[in-house]
Amino acid sequence: MSFKIAFVGAGSIGFTRGLLRDLLSVPEFADVEVAFTDINPHNLDMVTQLCQRDIRASGLNIEILSTTDRREALEGARYVFVVVRIGGLDAFRLDIDIPLKYGVDQCVGDTLCAGGIMYGQRGIAEMLQICKDIREVAEPGCLMLNYANPMAMMTWACNQYGGVRTIGLCHGVQGGHEQIAKALGLPKDEVDIICAGINHQTWYIQVRHKGEDLTGKLLEAFEKHPEFRQTEKVRIDMLRRFGYYSTESNGHLSEYVPWYRKRPDEIRDWIDLGSWIHGETGGYLRVCTEGRNWFETDFPNWMKDPALVYSKETRGREHGSYIIEGLETGRVYRGHFNVVNNGVISNLPADAVIEAPGYVDGNGISIPHVGDLPLGCAAVCNASISVQRLAVEAAVHGDDILLRQAMMMDPLVGAVCNPPEIWQMVDELLVAEEQWLPQYGKAIVEAKERLKSGNLLPTRDYQGAARLRVKTVEEMRKDRDAANRNAGESDKAQERPALNPQ
Template identity: 60%
Template sequence: MSRFKITIIGAGSVGFTKKLFTDILSVREFAGIEVALTDVSDRNLSMIKTILDRIVEANGLPTLVTATTDRRKALEGARYVISCVRVGGLAAYADDIRIPLKYGVDQCVGDTICAGGILYGQRNIPVILDFCKDIREVAEPGAKFLNYANPMAMNTWAAIEYGKVDTVGLCHGVQHGAEQIAEILGAQDGELDYICSGINHQTWFIDLRVRGRRIGKDELVSAFEAHPVFSKQEKLRIDVLKRFGVYSTESNGHLSEYLPWYRKRPDEISRWIDMSDWIHGETGGYLRYSTETRNWFETDYPKLLEAAGSPIDPAKRSNEHASHILEALETGRVYRGHFNVKNNGVIANLPADAIIESPGFVDRFGINMVAGISLPEACAATCISSINVQRMSVHAAVSGDLDLLKLAVLHDPLVGAICTPEEVWQMVDEMVVAQAEWLPQYAHAVEGARDRLSRATVKTRDWTGAARRAVRSIEEIRAEKEATRLRAAG
């Protein structure tokens, strides 16, 4: 196969970049490609390039790995562009969680919708559009943009509608949900078939079959309630399954943010979440996790580098979509997955302009979506609520319309269940002022927002949330892991 180029933007995310890289090189035809890494951090780029170079050397491959902070240079001639960026880093993300808490909005993740996810989109979308401009101008003609960055739907929507680049959004929520279902039903590899459809982080298993036998709601509920772990960790998802009749792909914590009935009252939150891990609903759980692991790769860098010297085992290739899509496009070997694309009638009862997540097949002709799907009415209703927020958020991010941004936050299901309009207007002003350095499209509105805050009359509170855990040090994490290992060893 002729050499082609893949560019990874945000490659300083060491663990994820390493996974993508080894997945891609599990495809034998890809041995001679070029992988260009780019990031805003020279230090992280240097570390990940050293790891990837070690993988190439250990496997005797002709793969070329380059690294530069000059994004445009990295994109020159690229056939595929993969993005996994977090604009503003943990500093901005901390405000996504901290400021809404002052107004009573308790988020677990805050990266999709809710106040945090909407502001995250405001930071990311201008940068995504910069990526698209560079892709149009210097990448290979017709280059495909694979977006892994959240908020998935908003970023993908902006790249398609305003960036005018061939874009697909990729997530692993569907795979993780399917793994749970296979476990509770005792299905072995290849025995579970499913159709999962909706929007990113609100995707629904609308058809489930094990060895060809259709699995109904009652059987699924019984299996989840009988499971010794999931029955405790997924209480909210199980309750939604009972009421909606279908299981959601998304984690207990994520789902609690999109369905306001479970997270609008602090004294109710503990009924539905589990504190054994951040993903089950902990206040600011993903922020804590991200903070704790921020420097983990640095302290364990020698171990990562040592592991990079092992042979690539194609049997251990992950279920992340990127490498499988590239393999299908380049070799014609057909791949079935779930992809984020513009709806255009694929899901009959969702808006045509929405970014949906639904089944599709990939071959040399591209990504071909399965059309004619209809969601159960309750699933469609919850998706449409989020779609309306996403649409306003994207248009606000592109136009810099502060009033439209406030309306988007006001219409968020969880925010709207908790806050008055006056509280929303002040909260958004506070978030825009706090994050002004990452919001160039609102530069004209920052002084006005700051002035209004100086005369603010809405009372706020100093609240850490209904279910917060303290950030652990690396030493504490290491000690806990060792204790867990010893317990497991008996």
Template identity: 60%
Template structure:
């Protein structure tokens, strides 16, 4: 087989390498072309060198090109994969820093909450630019695979406004299933069967079978509470399991910022989170992790390049959906996964226009969703709160409507639990002004926002958050990795 895959935001080095090696685990795909594109020529050069080394070490005919000209990369592509973070770490720092001034403590801030909504405002105009290029220069009926957050908002915009064949992909379901298999004592994750449904980052394991035996709430709660690690790292998630009756796919830290109950009081936050790793609830945890990872990659690049000389091992192919979807579409080897698509009746008690995440099967005929799923009422109610925020956020981003943007932020569950309307109005003004370079649709609103900020009497505070850690230096990271290696 010979076709072209374009990867937008290919400077996401670790993730691009994973997607690349996964795809090359499919024997039929050795002779394809990967076209890498990114706004950073520096990052592109680094990742191309790594991928070229992989191709050379494995004696493959695979072609790798790299360009900052996105349209050139998309020309003739059959599949387009997006891993973009518009504004990079600079804008992301404001997604965490500014809401903290108004008492909003986020762990990640990339899905909803104040940070995720502004992230969507930066991404959506760019996503629509991608869709325009795909429609004009890619293969007819090219498929757009979106990995970029905020997943639901980006996918919603691409489908409703970009009019491109789009699927959103995430790995939260797989990670949650691995946890469940472990606490239940499964010898392999393949012993666990499940139906997981909802919206991205709020997906629920509504049916669990271990070797065909149905697993109920009480058994699952007991298994998690008996686990020596997860019982401490997933306290909030276990509490939601007890109250809702089903387990959430999303990590303790992620889930905590989508709900209005666990992060609204600073003195309560530490009760529900765990500081053994950022993902369990640390304030701005993913920002710190991302910063450290980027610094580490820049410093230790020769090691990454050397590691690329190893043979590709198909046994180590990851459970990221992209390679499996492409394999099913091209070879008709059927793949079952969980995909982000427009609802259209798949989940009976969520809106038709919402982007849902639910089981589907892929073959030559495309992605075929399993329809007629009904969520437990509490799960549907929680999803509905986020869907309403997502819908307003998408429409605000398309129209450049700062008033609708403020209403979207106001209706966010955690923001509404913490902040007053006056605080929300000022916070959004401050974020739009700070991120104006990445928000062209709000250029007309920036002067008035600056005037309001100059006259505002809403009080803020300089606050690092309830559970903040400093970014570690390269030396500290080296020492930590050496200690871990020594202890096994």
């Protein structure tokens, strides 16, 4: 088989290297064309060198086309992986730090809440340009496989406005599936799940073992588990009150709803600092910063380390390679994908991007009808979908009123801030992130004038309820294996340290 696969944002070591390993572990893909593109030539060069070394070590005769010319990389591509982070860590830092001045304490800030909304404003503007290039130079019918957050917003914009069929992919369902099996004390391959909702708020609406429905037994299992009862307090509380376990991590979930992070003195009651993913303020920003600093410094040693092995045994769990394998070889793959709803989940809006079970084979990608979510679960999702819709429309049209309304409707922002504070926070975010927001020219000029007026609401120098210091490279050097895993994995919370005593 010979076809072309392009990676946009290929300077992302965490996704690119692992996804390429997964793809080239499929024997039929030994002759595919691979193209990498990124706006950062230095990052692109490092990742290309590393991946090309892995390819040679595997005995494959594939030469990566590595270029900062995106259209060159996309030309003739049948599949496009998007792993971009528009604005990089500089913009990510603003997404965390500016809302903190207004009391909005985020753990991750890349999917919902103030950070996720702004991330979407930057990302959607660029994703529509990527779509334009795909329409013009890629193979007709090209499929975009999007790993970039905010997953639902980006995938929504590409399907509705980009003119490119886009599937959003995330490893959250797999991670929660593993947790459920562990809590129940069962092998994962014996536990069958049906999970449905929206990305990062997907619900395990059915959990079965050898024909027995164990959904109703999950709360007791998690409450009794010595690790999860400490690290997953938000998820367990949501399970207790809504009846179903949610895919997303304790820290992520805590910032999507209004109840767990609105009072600074209560935040630590719901989180654990043994791992960033359990609720640390700005935790994902910290580990991403550490990972980038480490990779930049230690890269020469990565080139000396053993190459990745391309094999069935070493293949990762990300959906992307299995989707392409199913489409190209006809082998059946079952996963959970982010797609336009169109009635799959009956009590969520048709235009929303939902996450639901899907099957892939030579006939294409099929999403079976799920029906209604439990009413409470649907209500949680619908609150987020309203924010997503406003944010997508704001980003596409450069409409700062819709952007402000998205912030007002966001569950956590609305729980913490009043409307004048939200208006001023949006002004600050627009001005600080101007270089990545070309669609907001007029609004940014007006925001600058308001901020210069001096008639501003007071803010505070607030670092959050649970912010930890970024480790130095010297500190990370003490455990090089852990530093390598942090820098090199797409899921930066697969391996978690020992419990933090509280």
